[in-house]
Amino acid sequence: xxxxxxxxxxxxxxxxxxxxxxxxxxxxxxxxxxxxxxxxxxxxxxxxxxxxxxxxxxxxxxxxxxxxxxxxxxxxxxxxxxxxxxxxxxxxxxxxxxxxxxxxxxxxxxxxxxxxxxxxxxxxxxxxxxxxxxxxxxxxxxxxxxxxxxxxxxxxxxxxxxxxxxxxxxxxxxxxxxxxxxxxxxxxxxxxxxxxxxxxxxxxxxxxxxxxxxxxxxxxxxxxxxxxxxx
Amino acid sequence: xxxxxxxxxxxxxxxxxxxxxxxxxxxxxxxxxxxxxxxxxxxxxxxxxxxxxxxxxxxxxxxxxxxxxxxxxxxxxxxxxxxxxxxxxxxxxxxxxxxxxxxxxxxxxxxxxxxxxxxxxxxxxxxxxxxxxxxxxxxxxxxxxxxxxxxxxxxxxxxxxxxxxxxxxxxxxxxxxxxxxxxxxxxxxxxxxxxxxxxxxxxxxxxxxxxxxxxxxxxxxxxxxxxxxxxxxxxxxxxxxxxxxxxxxxxxxxxxxxxxxxxxxxxxxxxxxxxxxxxxxxxxxxxxxxxxxxxxxx
Numbered sequence: 001x002x003x004x005x006x007x008x009x010x011x012x013x014x015x016x017x018x019x020x021x022x023x024x025x026x027x028x029x030x031x032x033x034x035x036x037x038x039x040x041x042x043x044x045x046x047x048x049x050x051x052x053x054x055x056x057x058x059x060x061x062x063x064x065x066x067x068x069x070x071x072x073x074x075x076x077x078x079x080x081x082x083x084x085x086x087x088x089x090x091x092x093x094x095x096x097x098x099x100x101x102x103x104x105x106x107x108x109x110x111x112x113x114x115x116x117x118x119x120x121x122x123x124x125x126x127x128x129x130x131x132x133x134x135x136x137x138x139x140x141x142x143x144x145x146x147x148x149x150x151x152x153x154x155x156x157x158x159x160x161x162x163x164x165x166x167x168x169x170x171x172x173x174x175x176x177x178x179x180x181x182x183x184x185x186x187x188x189x190x191x192x193x194x195x196x197x198x199x200x201x202x203x204x205x206x207x208x209x210x211x212x213x214x215x216x217x218x219x220x221x222x223x224x225x226x227x228x229x230x231x
Numbered sequence: 232x233x234x235x236x237x238x239x240x241x242x243x244x245x246x247x248x249x250x251x252x253x254x255x256x257x258x259x260x261x262x263x264x265x266x267x268x269x270x271x272x273x274x275x276x277x278x279x280x281x282x283x284x285x286x287x288x289x290x291x292x293x294x295x296x297x298x299x300x301x302x303x304x305x306x307x308x309x310x311x312x313x314x315x316x317x318x319x320x321x322x323x324x325x326x327x328x329x330x331x332x333x334x335x336x337x338x339x340x341x342x343x344x345x346x347x348x349x350x351x352x353x354x355x356x357x358x359x360x361x362x363x364x365x366x367x368x369x370x371x372x373x374x375x376x377x378x379x380x381x382x383x384x385x386x387x388x389x390x391x392x393x394x395x396x397x398x399x400x401x402x403x404x405x406x407x408x409x410x411x412x413x414x415x416x417x418x419x420x421x422x423x424x425x426x427x428x429x430x431x432x433x434x435x436x437x438x439x440x441x442x443x444x445x446x447x448x449x450x451x452x453x454x455x456x457x458x459x460x461x462x463x464x465x466x467x468x469x470x471x472x473x474x475x476x477x478x479x480x481x482x483x484x485x486x487x488x489x490x491x492x493x494x495x496x497x498x499x500x501x502x503x504x505x506x507x508x509x510x511x512x513x514x515x516x517x518x519x520x521x522x523x524x525x526x527x528x529x
Contacts, residue, residue: 043503062503063501079502081501119518138520138521
């Protein structure tokens with residue numbers, strides 16, 4: 001416990017907190033742990049981190065939590081607002097409660113776990129990160145998702161995977177409508193292995209029965225000169 | 232960007248401290264809307280045939296006592312008035328048409344902000360913190376309240392363009408977002424005799440819903456029609472004499488978060504405006520889903 005650093009947002013600004021996390025934490029010591037107290041819905045907590053530290057945010061937090069995260073492992077013990085782990089590069093971000101819109105938007109790498117529900121546009125334009133949602137996701141999730149995997153243990157809202165590129169979505173519950181060019185495909189043993197691997201990584205029960213695979217039909221990839229020639 | 236806040240005291244003991252709980256919510260949301268702000272506060276209905284009327288005038292040294300005596304002399308209704316600077320609340324047995332007609336015959340620019348048996352409305356230009364201080368919001372008591380902090384995007388910054396908007400009696404609405412068809416709604420309503428006071432998009436939503444209610448719809452039924460009629464982005468928070476009602480547009484473009492405990496229902500654009508509320512850490516906290524009507528009754 002010697003390496004546990006408590007930082008209290010009731011006593012310091014978010015700017016000072018982030019400056020500390022950027023400049024004062026050891027760059028290569030994975031044993032460093034930081035406890036952030038009294039987040040009280042504040043925005044931009046623990047953004048732009050680049051060290052292997054473990055960061056715990058003790059309470060509900062606001063927008064852009066752990067944005068652009070690199071290598072750090074951030075856990076929020078509560079809910080978060082919009083755009084948690086936005087543009088995550090590596091490391092992990094875990095939300096013990098629910099996440100509002102645009103969770104892990106345009107994430108390049110790393111793992112984002114939302115233990116309860118994520119709202120609309122979860123994984124929008126994701127570019128290689130993995131997202132595991134213990135509950136359901138809202139409408140337009142994985143919109144224009146380019147690479148990476150979205151696992152949803154609950155239901156998915158309307159317009160799932162609209163204009164999808166090469167990201168793959170797995171949903172255990174009900175899909176309330178697929179977006180343009182997204183299609184359901186058969187689950188292969190490779191898909192089951194991938195879902196199992198991500199559920200284990202996320203620390204969620206490895207119940208794989210009922211998962212459906214959604215991927216791009218790739219019909220929007222190319223301009224069809226002959227299609228709809230009504231001009 | 233604008234901020235919305237709403238609060239309903241479920242536990243009667245919370246009512247006396249309503250202002251103290253709501254002011255930090257409004258001030259916090261000043262970061263989303265620093266131009267102007269407003270607050271509607273509802274209290275128990277006045278007995279008998281009495282109604283409450285909220286007025287605003289730009290002149291902070293306005294002679295409200297003279298205003299009251301002229302009102303009594305010219306309408307025949309002896310009434311009471313309570314004034315702070317630009318704002319006054321008149322309690323009178325006069326009906327809204329009488330008050331409106333009397334007001335429109337005067338030269339001084341006094342605007343009627345609200346009418347009803349339960350509602351008082353305050354709105355003004357400036358940072359929400361200043362406005363709350365100017366009108367002593369912390370001392371307000373009541374059953375429920377709806378507030379707004381405005382960052383104007385589509386019409387002028389003025390007290391008249393600030394929210395809440397009201398129409399009819401005991402009804403108000405605040406809006407975060409922008410409507411793309413307020414003028415077509417307005418043209419439809421004006422043909423039916425509905426009068427507008429500003430060119431603000433939110434006023435179109437407010438008057439549309441009140442028009443539906445005057446035609447016999449409940450607010451919930453009016454909102455179902457509103458989902459078809461209102462085009463644009465919106466989180467709308469409304470209040471009537473005994474209800475708070477919240478909706479978000481089909482794309483949920485504008486935020487909202489709700490915290491419910493046995494003592495209160497609190498609504499805001501962002502959780503940080505609720506973080507100071509007693510017991511909020513144990514509250515049921517959720518984000519409203521698109522095109523679903525959330526309604527709480529006292």
